[in-house]
Amino acid sequence: MQTTPLQISSILKYAALAHGRREIVSRGIDEPFWRYDYAAFAVRCEKAARALGTIGVRPGDRVSTLAWNTHRHLELFYAATGMGAVLHTANPRLFDEQIAYTLNHAESAVLLFDRNLLELVERIAHRLIHVRTFVMLSDDARLAPGKVGAVGYEALLRTEAAGFEWPVFDENAAAFLCYTSGTTGDPKGVLYSHRAVVLHAMGSALASAFGFTAFDVVMPCSSLYHATAWGLPFAAPLCGAKLVLPGDRMDGASLHELIEDEAVTFTGGVPTIWTMYLVWLDENDRRPTSLKRVVIGGSAVPRAMAKTFRERYGVDVLQIWGMTETCPLGVIATPTPGLAEQGEETALEVIWTRQGRLQFGIELKTVDDDGEQTPRDGETSGTLMVRGPWTIQRYYRQDQDCVDADHWFDTGDIATLDADGFMRITDRKKDVIKSGGEWISSIDLENIASGCPGVKVAAVVGVPHPKWDERPVLVVEAHAGANLDRAAIEAYLLPRIAKWWLPDRVFFDAVPMTATGKIDKKVLRAKYQDCLSTGGRA
């Protein structure tokens, strides 16, 4: 057999030859919509690869972006990696110091950024040790070189010929450099190899996973800079699906416009986006007509959200779980005939309360504190370990592997696995609340509290308690106009939880979010650190 390397450029070449007329539509950043097809996209990627060469990028070099979900960013996904460079997709939502840290750590000499991030780039430019070329992802008319003297992306492409011959190289070469959001310590870099990205795209596009066909219209609402938007920019063209890119506008009205105008069938993103979207639909009395599936990940899916999508709009919700360290897909909550036989209600209950089910390519196990494997009984929780061809072996520029001798990576999650391969995260290791020697799952409590009418977001953290070591505290962000008080929340919770799980305090406040759309528990823990220091009920 031939040992053809699995390279990202093969996806581009395939889409251009087999789905050349299928469209890509992108919202611009203060520019009109951009609309072309995979054949034209491939030509632009060729020109972009040449342009990167012209400004001095060589195979193996790191190239950084600060950009949203646009066609130009997508072109760089293929152009930079296809020519053999490594694309570092910096996260514009991090703090300035963190962004600068990742660019310096990556040793990028080139930074390409969206026009509305110029101010950010100007602000951090003096900290960037290696960057010598700034490129604004802009047309000529709107180009603003700013204090960094940026050149224009379209100007660069215009002088380049099409017809770049994508080089053949080792499939284990690095393609992307993604940094973890770094809730503790400096962000850590994860290098995605070409092999990992292609296998991840094939695995996630399987009918038993995302199941894309050429008839799908896929809109990634997870950020391109965040673990390559779950690999959707690769899985979609691999199957000839139309791609719709929402730019930087994730508000309900903007998303709905694209969903309706472009007949989106599949979209995905963190729960926060869908909370906003559902509120917008409700307030404006609109409904999505083409949408069939919404994939939600990044945090647990609130049950009420899944129920609304399904029962009110006929949209199936697929929950997924993964991490930057797994490219990022780990599991997808797909149904099985065994489940279906138990009736729709039971099936949905399982689908909505599990993070997902084993997919081919990812191995999972749970272990106890001694590292011994715990049973796959759906009951016994343990530390979740993962391994497989798109799982990390070692963080970028570290001396040691971050996996054990058998390649198992410790996810930092506490989870159960069952006999059908369903996985349920009961907590982050560091978020689990240890009350009097017993564990309380902050995630379970949040999920249940989210179902209480009027609750928009519910967050639970453990705070120190003189008697019980730790006790749960609930922070509720209510919907506008909701009439909620502690008594109402408790009345809702009590029939649904063990009594000793009842939070010791309920605060009504805005819930802080991290740059990646997760509840920022670090902030909450700091804020409520001392609220039980005098003890109190439990």
Place this chain on the structure above:
Amino acid sequence: MQTTPLQISSILKYAALAHGRREIVSRGIDEPFWRYDYAAFAVRCEKAARALGTIGVRPGDRVSTLAWNTHRHLELFYAATGMGAVLHTANPRLFDEQIAYTLNHAESAVLLFDRNLLELVERIAHRLIHVRTFVMLSDDARLAPGKVGAVGYEALLRTEAAGFEWPVFDENAAAFLCYTSGTTGDPKGVLYSHRAVVLHAMGSALASAFGFTAFDVVMPCSSLYHATAWGLPFAAPLCGAKLVLPGDRMDGASLHELIEDEAVTFTGGVPTIWTMYLVWLDENDRRPTSLKRVVIGGSAVPRAMAKTFRERYGVDVLQIWGMTETCPLGVIATPTPGLAEQGEETALEVIWTRQGRLQFGIELKTVDDDGEQTPRDGETSGTLMVRGPWTIQRYYRQDQDCVDADHWFDTGDIATLDADGFMRITDRKKDVIKSGGEWISSIDLENIASGCPGVKVAAVVGVPHPKWDERPVLVVEAHAGANLDRAAIEAYLLPRIAKWWLPDRVFFDAVPMTATGKIDKKVLRAKYQDCLSTGGRA
């Protein structure tokens, strides 16, 4: 990233963990039906791997089978390859000398065979140079050691413990050894690597290809010994589909029994099988109720067959093309939105008249006699070249690669490619009819003639002609009771073809088939060699 090798054992492990309760049902060879699930299947595979070790099989050794589509043969697909041996699936439909040739060429020391092939095995045993152990795939009660002193498969398994630790090794190691059917010269061996088999399974299971989900029930009617039954034994468990194995009974009644009793949704095989099945359905006034898709390959799909499946039974026909040298999938005739927009009639016309469309993982091009690439315009035909990660590099035990410097393999087919990636085979290089300097496609003529009412099989060969070099001759095998004569055939053909394509002779006769279900043109050419030697009309 981890460089986890792509091994066949990973599919087995995945199916057992994620789809452990999904069934496998197999018709026995003079035994009752066998029914178990992927979890129990995995345990039997572990025992079988141990049993192979017990009878002396070591990693790298070749192990041969002469067996039908049964669960025991399927177990060997995983057991032999998983332990690191190479499974040679000999073709019992070949001539004795050819079977013996392949076993000797493979240097197999072990031959496992189905009970009803004992006579064949006894007949060729004296020719087998390396075989030292004969194993009958049989339960104890029906075991017949015969002249070869065969041991029983179930007896071997019974003494083995479960829990075999599948070894980790290089993904480029050989897993299967499949021989071409050898219409010219000795059969040639193609070694399938673990990497090729796993990538092929992932590629073919994509939603945009076979699109299996856990809700599918897949019945492979292509032979397990013929290019691993199109890889279905791997693609199905990879997605958790139920597997139904029809044993050696491909008659209409037997297939229909399984389709109905097991709720088969997907099946596939050569056209001959479906011709028989459609006749049986018609004669018995029955219809398949669960069947959704039939994949047909090996020869061009007669249009009338596709039409009957679709219009009468609501079953979609997917045409595929491939060869032993491509593991075997090359292209699959899947629809596209662009086609769908042109209306159902046009879409079906394209789907039914093309061998298929480019799938991710396989590259195709057509070249002229000078090796220059011909345009992808759907019109210009050229020699079809193929390459990719599941394409051959070199035949087994040969000194030279069988591909050019850029890894392109010459398929021996003449084909067109179009801008949407559709491929249409116009002929085999050796079957194309050269009449007065122009080419006549024997396949096009056969397809059209097959549509004539009363025609069961139509075969066209070129035979020498004193004036035109070659002229087409048509051999028609009619349905029982059909009232056909030359005039009726010509009246049907004339409005549908260029006049100079009209066959010079029409013979009414049985059409001979090869061991792999294709029209045996070698036999026909020999038989009708001289029928135009005195010239005649053209």
